[in-house]
Amino acid sequence: MRLNHLDLHSPVVTETATFFIEHLGFTLVETRGKDAFYRLADDAGMVLVISPPIAKLGGGDQVSLGLQTYHIGFLLPERLAVEDAYRRILPSGIRITEPEERHGAYVFYMVIPGNILVEIGQRPDA
Template sequence: MRLNHLDFHVPDIAATADFFIRHFGLRLKDMRGNNGLAILEDDAGLEIVLSHAIAKFGTADQVELQRQTYHIGFILPERADVDRVHAGLVADGVAFSGPPAAMRGGWLFYCTAPGNILVEVGWRPG
């Protein structure tokens, strides 16, 4: 079994898609409607779906809730890659919980993507 996709409810689909495309190399597979739904894909075929919150489920997203109820993580092949991604995010004015640091046997940091999505970026020795 393989994880196929994740679906995140965000208020600004285009801004969130742009963040993951520019900083994490995801590709835009499909954009439906005018900022209505985006499907992003990584090199392994995992899809991240960005959509608006659904009315029948209360229309809440993490921006409206004003809290981060989950996070997603990216693992990079080299420790230097973590520092490189961090530098690119710093240049774009992204919010961080702190700089890259040694944590849980690896080198990582946390930042916030548009849509109030907490993102972990790390490297762990093989």
Template sequence: MKLNHVNLPVRDVETARDFFTKYFGLVTVQEVGKNFLAILQDDTGLVLNLSHFDKNSTAEVEYHKDFHIGFFVETREEVDRIYQLISADGIGDEAPERKEGRYGFYIAAPGGFVVEVACMEWPKMATPKE
């Protein structure tokens, strides 16, 4: 079994779509209606739906303070590259740092949720003695 998609409700589908395509390389596969649904896909096949199904609502979606989505990359250099791209546009405010077995940062995304970008730096496992 494999997770294949996530739906994130947002008030402004276009702005959220542009955020994910510009900074995280997701590709827009399909759009339905104006500010209704954008279907994005990453290079591993995961689908991210950005939706605004309640056309009568202009309120931001309220996510739990601990809710976030994460992008794991292979190296610190990749974390730093993405952070530089985001911060060059005046969005990033907390520089990457090492904590809790990873090197990365969090950023507030359009839509009211948080995105994590990190590379994992788990401690090396000791090799059992023979």
């Protein structure tokens, strides 16, 4: 079995997709409807879908539901790349922590549009 895609629900689909494109290097592959569905991809072939919350399942997002440990994480090859990403993203005005040593990695966390928790880090063994 192979993971096909990851679908993140966001109440602000376009803003969330735009953040992934402008700050995290994803490419737009497809849109459907107005602010309804974005399919993105990265240079390693990861498929990321951004879509609205499913109302009949309760809607919401992981941060507002109190699931602060639920997040998506990206690895960079070296510590300097983490610091560069932090400096590049910081002016966007989102909530963001400073890079720090945590759980055997050098990481920072941010809450991007759509209230999605994202980790960017580097692990010595990765």
